[in-house]
Amino acid sequence: xxxSNGNVLDLVYASAEYAxxxxxxxxxxxxxxxxxxxxxxxxxxxxIFVLRIxxxxxxxxxxxxxxxxxxxxxxxxxxxxxTVGSASSQATEGLDNSELIRxxxxxxxxxxxxxxxxxxxxxxxxxxxGSEGTVCSATDSLKNQQVAIKKLTPFHHNESAKRAYRExxxxxxxxxxxxxxxxxxxxxxxxxxxxxxxxxxMELMDFDLALVLDQKxxxxxxQISYFIYQILSAVRYLNSIGICHRDIKPANIGVMGQGxxxxxxxxGTARLVSPLMTEYLVTRYYRAPEVVLEMDYNEKVDVWSTxxxxxEIIRGSFLFPGQxxxxxxxxxxxxxxTPNPDFIERxxxxxxxxxxxxxxxxxxxxxxxxxxxxxxxxxxxxxPMLTAGNGRxxxxxxxxxxxxxxxxxxxxxxxxxxxxWDENTEADKIIPPNLSVHAVDELDxxxxxxxxxxxxxVEIRHENVIDVSTSASSATPQVDVVSLNSKIxxxxxxxxxxxxxxxxxxxxxxxxxxxxxxxxxxGSQGKVCKAFSKFFKIPWxxSATDSLTHQQVAIKKLSPFHNKESAKRVYRExxxxxxxxxxxxxxxxxxxxxxxxxxxxxxxxxxxxxxxxFSLQHFEDIYLVxxxxxxxxxxxxxxxxxxxxxQISYFIYQILSAVxxxKSIGIQHLDIKPSNIGVMRLIYTLKLIDVGTASVADPMITxxxxxxxxxxxxVLLQMEYNEKVDIWSxxxxxxxxxxGFVLFPGDYRLDQYNKIxxxxxxxSQHFIDKIPKPIMKTxxxxxxxxxxxxxxxxxxxxxxxxxxxxxxTLTAGNGRxxxxxxxxxxxxxxxxxxxxxxxxxxxxWDENTEAxxxxxxxxxxxxxxxHEQERRCR
Numbered sequence: 001x002x003x004s005n006g007n008v009l010d011l012v013y014a015s016a017e018y019a020x021x022x023x024x025x026x027x028x029x030x031x032x033x034x035x036x037x038x039x040x041x042x043x044x045x046x047x048i049f050v051l052r053i054x055x056x057x058x059x060x061x062x063x064x065x066x067x068x069x070x071x072x073x074x075x076x077x078x079x080x081x082x083t084v085g086s087a088s089s090q091a092t093e094g095l096d097n098s099e100l101i102r103x104x105x106x107x108x109x110x111x112x113x114x115x116x117x118x119x120x121x122x123x124x125x126x127x128x129x130g131s132e133g134t135v136c137s138a139t140d141s142l143k144n145q146q147v148a149i150k151k152l153t154p155f156h157h158n159e160s161a162k163r164a165y166r167e168x169x170x171x172x173x174x175x176x177x178x179x180x181x182x183x184x185x186x187x188x189x190x191x192x193x194x195x196x197x198x199x200x201x202m203e204l205m206d207f208d209l210a211l212v213l214d215q216k217x218x219x220x221x222x223q224i225s226y227f228i229y230q231i232l233s234a235v236r237y238l239n240s241i242g243i244c245h246r247d248i249k250p251a252n253i254g255v256m257g258q259g260x261x262x263x264x265x266x267x268g269t270a271r272l273v274s275p276l277m278t279e280y281l282v283t284r285y286y287r288a289p290e291v292v293l294e295m296d297y298n299e300k301v302d303v304w305s306t307x308x309x310x311x312e313i314i315r316g317s318f319l320f321p322g323q324x325x326x327x328x329x330x331x332x333x334x335x336x337x338t339p340n341p342d343f344i345e346r347x348x349x350x351x352x353x354x355x356x357x358x359x360x361x362x363x364x365x366x367x368x369x370x371x372x373x374x375x376x377x378x379x380x381x382x383x384p385m386l387t388a389g390n391g392r393x394x395x396x397x398x399x400x401x402x403x404x405x406x407x408x409x410x411x412x413x414x415x416x417x418x419x420x421w422d423e424n425t426e427a428d429k430i431i432p433p434n435l436s437v438h439a440v441d442e443l444d445x446x447x448x449x450x451x452x453x454x455x456x457x458v459e460i461r462h463e464n465v466i467d468v469s470t471s472a473s474s475a476t477p478q479v480d481v482v483s484l485n486s487k488i489x490x491x492x493x494x495x496x497x498x499x500x501x502x503x504x505x506x507x508x509x510x511x512x513x514x515x516x517x518x519x520x521x522x523g524s525q526g527k528v529c530k531a532f533s534k535f536f537k538i539p540w541x542x543s544a545t546d547s548l549t550h551q552q553v554a555i556k557k558l559s560p561f562h563n564k565e566s567a568k569r570v571y572r573e574x575x576x577x578x579x580x581x582x583x584x585x586x587x588x589x590x591x592x593x594x595x596x597x598x599x600x601x602x603x604x605x606x607x608x609x610x611x612x613x614f615s616l617q618h619f620e621d622i623y624l625v626x627x628x629x630x631x632x633x634x635x636x637x638x639x640x641x642x643x644x645x646x647q648i649s650y651f652i653y654q655i656l657s658a659v660x661x662x663k664s665i666g667i668q669h670l671d672i673k674p675s676n677i678g679v680m681r682l683i684y685t686l687k688l689i690d691v692g693t694a695s696v697a698d699p700m701i702t703x704x705x706x707x708x709x710x711x712x713x714x715v716l717l718q719m720e721y722n723e724k725v726d727i728w729s730x731x732x733x734x735x736x737x738x739x740g741f742v743l744f745p746g747d748y749r750l751d752q753y754n755k756i757x758x759x760x761x762x763x764s765q766h767f768i769d770k771i772p773k774p775i776m777k778t779x780x781x782x783x784x785x786x787x788x789x790x791x792x793x794x795x796x797x798x799x800x801x802x803x804x805x806x807x808x809t810l811t812a813g814n815g816r817x818x819x820x821x822x823x824x825x826x827x828x829x830x831x832x833x834x835x836x837x838x839x840x841x842x843x844x845w846d847e848n849t850e851a852x853x854x855x856x857x858x859x860x861x862x863x864x865x866x867h868e869q870e871r872r873c874r
Contacts (some may be wrong), residue, residue, distance in 0.1 A: 104188045109136055115151055116188040117199060124149070132163065137204050140183075147183060148205070152198040164198060167266070170243060171200070178234035180205075180254060180263045205254030205263065209309070212255050217316055220377045221386035223260060226748070228310050228394075229413070229421040230262040235302045236409045238264075241563055244298070248305035249286045250312070284328050285318050289339070289401045292329045293347050293356065300403040303412060307398030314375050314391065319399075326355065332401065337364030339401040367396045383420065384782050385775050390417040416775055421748055497612050508557055509612035510623065514544040520554070543628055546607075552628040553607060559621050570622060576667065577606040577624070603658050604629075604678060604689040629678030629687065633733075636679050641740060644801045645810035647684060652734050652818075653837070653845040654686040659726045660833045662688075668722075672729035673710045674736070708752050709742050713763070713825045716753045717776050724827040727836065731822030738799050738815065743823075750779065760825055761788030767826040791820045807844065814841040 106116045110126035113134045117124075121138040128135055133152040140147050154164035171182035184201035209227070219227075231253065238245055245264060254263045288304035290297045311319045320335070322328025333339070338361045347353040376388035394417045397407035407415075413422050499509045500517050508517060519542055542555050560566040580603050608625035631639075633651075643651075655677065662669055669676075669688060678687045712728035714721040735743040744759070746752025757763070762785050771777040800812035818841045821831040831839075837846050 109134065113151065115149065115199075116197070117149065118186065121147070121149065121201075132160070140201075146204040148202045150200040150202065152200065153196055154198065155196060168198070168200070171202075173241065174238070174243070176234060176237040177261070178230045178263055179237065180265045203254075203263070205265070206257040207255045208251050208265075209253040209255055209262065210250035213250055213313060218377070219313060221379060221391070222383050224310070224313050224377070224391070225383075225386050225417055226260065226421055227262060227313070228306060229418045231264070231306050231309065232303075232409055232412050232418065233422075234262075234264045235299075235306065236413060238302075239299050239409060240565070245302050248302050248309070250309060253309075284322055284325070285320055287328060288403070289329065289332055290403055292325055292332070293352050294349055295347055297403065300406050300408065303398055303406055303409055304403075306412075307395060310391075311371065311395055311399065314371050314395070316375075329356070330359070333359070333362045335365050335370060336399060336401055338362050343402040343404075367392050371395060381782055381784075384778055385416045385420060387417075390415070394418065419775065420750055420779065506557070508542060508555070508623075509621070510544070510555065511610065513547045514553070514555065514625075515547060516545040517542045517555075518544075546625075554626045554628045556624040556626065557621060558624065561620065574609065574622070574624070577604075577626075579665065580662070580667070603661065604687045626689075627678075627687070629689070630681045631679040632675050633677040633679055633686065634674035637674060637737060642801070643737060645803060645815070646807055648734075648737055648801070648815070649807075649810050649841055650684065650845060651686060651737065652730060653842050655688070655730050655733070656833055656836050656842065657846070658686075658688045659723075659730070660837060663723050663833060669726055672726050672733070674733060677733075708746055708749065709744055711749075711752060712827065713753060713756055714827055716749050716756075717771050717780065718773055719771055721827065724830045724832065727822055727830055727833060728827075730836075731819060734815075735795065735819055735823065738795050738819070740799075753780075754783070756825065757783065757786045759789050759794060760823060762786045763825045767828075791816050795819055809840045809844060811841075814839070818842065 103119045104116050105119055106114050107124050108114050109124065113129070115124060115134075115136060117138070120140060120142045122141050123139040124136045125138070126134075126136055127148065132154070133150050135148055135150045138147055138149050139145070152164045154160040168182075168185060171180070172185075175181075181203050182200060183203065186199050186201075187195060187197055188199075189195045189197065231248065235245065235248070247266060248264070252264065252266045254265050255261070256263070286305040286308045288297065288301040291301055308319050320328060320331040322331045338359070344353065344356055347356060371388075371392045373388045376391055379387045394407075394412065394415050397415070398412065400406040412418060497509050497511055499507050501507055510517075542557075544553055544555050545551075546553050558570050560570040605627050606624060607627065608623075610623050610625075611619060611621055612623075613619045613621065655672065659669065659672070672688070676689055678689050679685070680687070710729040710732045712721065712725040715725055732743050744752060744755040746755045762783070763780075768777060768780055771780060795812075795816045797812045800815055803811045818831075818836065818839050821839070822836065824830040836842060
């Protein structure tokens with residue numbers, strides 16, 4: 001039991017204040033004195049509760065977690081009783097969205113458990129229950145999606161409370177396509193005194209892997225390989241943020257029927273990675289030898305568990321079905337052989353060591369005997385690297401008793417049996433830009449999180465955005481807390497900053513000049529707030545009104561110092577946004593809007609950057625203030641299906657113009673896709689956003705981050721590439737506008753390549769000879785030859801709008817001709833950005849005015865770098 005009484009009393013007092021605020025919804029202002037007396041009594045009661053309840057420490061932490069994002073849930077909670085069969089959409093009749101969020105009703109489920117949930121969740125169906133909680137499926141009536149609701153009542157003993165707290169904290173920390181997503185968390189109880197239930201809202205999976213393996217015995221090589229790839233990909237991601245799952249087994253892996261996508265579930269036993277971990281909980285059959293023998297262990301326990309799953313898929317039965325802990329050890333060595341003396345010497349417990357030494361010596365069966373060829377499916381021509389030999393070799397490297405000799409997750413993902421699926425996405429190493437001679441050294445070097453943190457701090461302070469000398473003190477500023485959607489500007493602030501809490505419980509601490517904050521969304525790199533349309537899709541931001549300029553802005557909050565790659569990415573984004581100052585240009589007098597002297601930059605503008613922390617020691621958060629866009633192009637295209645020639649041509653011209661500018665200062669965007677293009681209502685102005693993945697132009701770049709559908713063939717095949725990858729991405733967007741849907745919707749990297757060749761035809765042998773990796777080259781050479789559909793079939797005249805007399809060059813023929821030059825598999829023959837801007841379908845907008853000429857970046861960047869290097873040398 002924890003005995004930190006000071007912290008406990010602080011938490012209890014906060015809980016009492018919270019209870020008072022909840023109760024205030026039910027009282028008139030004239031009853032405030034009675035309420036204060038009631039809250040004081042509640043405080044005394046809660047202190048007594050603290051001294052008596054064993055797992056109180058975890059109750060406090062949970063209430064803090066849930067109160068942070070669900071204060072509305074607890075206020076005005078109303079409860080009605082129904083059964084699972086009658087929980088329907090009637091529960092939501094007559095309720096607006098705010099009522100759906102805060103009102104509760106009760107439902108009895110199959111095992112006589114009662115779910116008390118917000119009225120937004122309807123149509124409950126019992127799924128199952130275990131030692132840790134009960135799970136039901138439901139429909140979220142606000143988002144019209146199916147969800148899973150997991151009810152936990154963990155405060156009956158210390159271990160359950162600890163496990164539940166760990167699960168909640170870790171689920172809130174993860175964001176990966178192969179890890180289950182936490183959508184919501186709430187409690188129906190309105191005070192710490194009553195607090196007993198936690199409800200986790202998560203994605204609903206179709207099956208678990210245990211059921212799939214039980215019912216489907218004839219998986220082919222590609223399915224097996226793809227399953228294991230996804231598990232390893234999730235493990236790699238978790239390791240990258242310092243988490244070891246520790247309970248990987250088929251029952252803890254969810255499967256979505258469409259695409260056979262897997263997601264890791266159940267983080268109750270997960271924990272932060274430490275070089276020496278000694279307590280462990282996992283289903284016995286998948287338990288690593290070092291855990292069975294109670295030795296120190298690390299993240300390689302997850303590799304062993306994944307190897308056991310792979311072996312189980314191949315053999316169709318459990319590999320090591322031990323009856324108890326020591327029998328589990330015997331089952332392992334009977335098949336894999338007695339380990340080397342060095343491993344036995346590391347066993348810490350004397351009696352365990354004596355037991356191991358007293359066992360007879362076993363010889364390994366050998367993996368040819370354990371996994372003979374007839375256990376594997378047949379190798380197909382489509383995937384020549386997926387063979388019994390390669391599968392067996394991977395198993396022999398994963399199922400190694402001594403973890404020092406066991407393969408790591410990174411090595412496993414590079415194995416020939418797995419590597420064809422690996423896309424080198426954002427979770428992997430990102431190549432930094434080299435904007436100058438000094439920037440090459442600055443961004444390519446490996447650094448600690450602390451040093452990245454210091455560098456970003458210097459970047460922010462360099463602009464003198466925050467004049468801390470005007471502050472009353474250098475300590476963390478006092479803040480005024482108001483609700484996120486409040487339109488009231490806090491009056492007479494004592495300091496420059498105030499805080500606002502968003503719906504997820506995150507705090508935005510911003511200068512007083514920004515008000516009217518509204519939430520946008522959340523992504524892997526940070527939160528953003530804004531006040532704009534539902535069509536705009538970007539990483540979490542808020543919108544706000546700048547009281548000094550009277551304009552709407554987007555504020556993106558970043559807290560990147562949890563790992564090195566996040567810190568590096570944010571440093572790059574800040575550096576590039578400062579570097580990019582797109583030359584303004586005048587709209588052509590002959591354009592279809594007939595507007596003159598309008599000036600629009602084509603790259604999103606950084607308006608401000610600040611941090612509320614006043615010292616490097618406390619530095620945690622970065623806030624980027626940018627222009628506020630009305631829509632994202634992705635949502636705009638989905639909403640508006642019909643465009644005329646001039647609109648389409650002008651869209652593509654603007655994207656090409658931005659790419660030309662970036663190229664002129666040595667930058668490639670590398671992530672051009674509709675969701676990374678903002679749209680202003682005024683004359684359909686487009687702007688490129690999100691330069692966090694941008695890189696310097698280099699003749700031989702080999703890493704790339706972009707949504708798969710817009711990825712160039714040379715990137716898919718891990719070839720060297722140049723700035724023409726951006727041309728391919730723009731061509732895909734152009735084709736998508738014409739056809740009304742995605743051109744090449746691949747399910748994974750190699751399927752993306754197949755989708756391209758099915759329509760554009762197989763590439764030339766000259767292109768194939770340039771593929772550097774033998775495994776990729778073999779794959780491409782073994783694919784059946786495809787004939788091109790031809791661009792007249794791909795983009796028939798019927799797909800294009802009609803030609804008008806006003807723009808005689810904007811024809812289906814010219815549009816199709818430009819597409820045929822942009823969507824070329826071999827980049828050597830693909831059109832460049834300058835040629836595309838001169839094409840008849842585009843050139844009417846390009847005036848080559850002075851404003852459109854290349855503007856070189858501020859030379860002070862180099863000076864800053866030189867100063868930074870000198871400072872480090874000192």
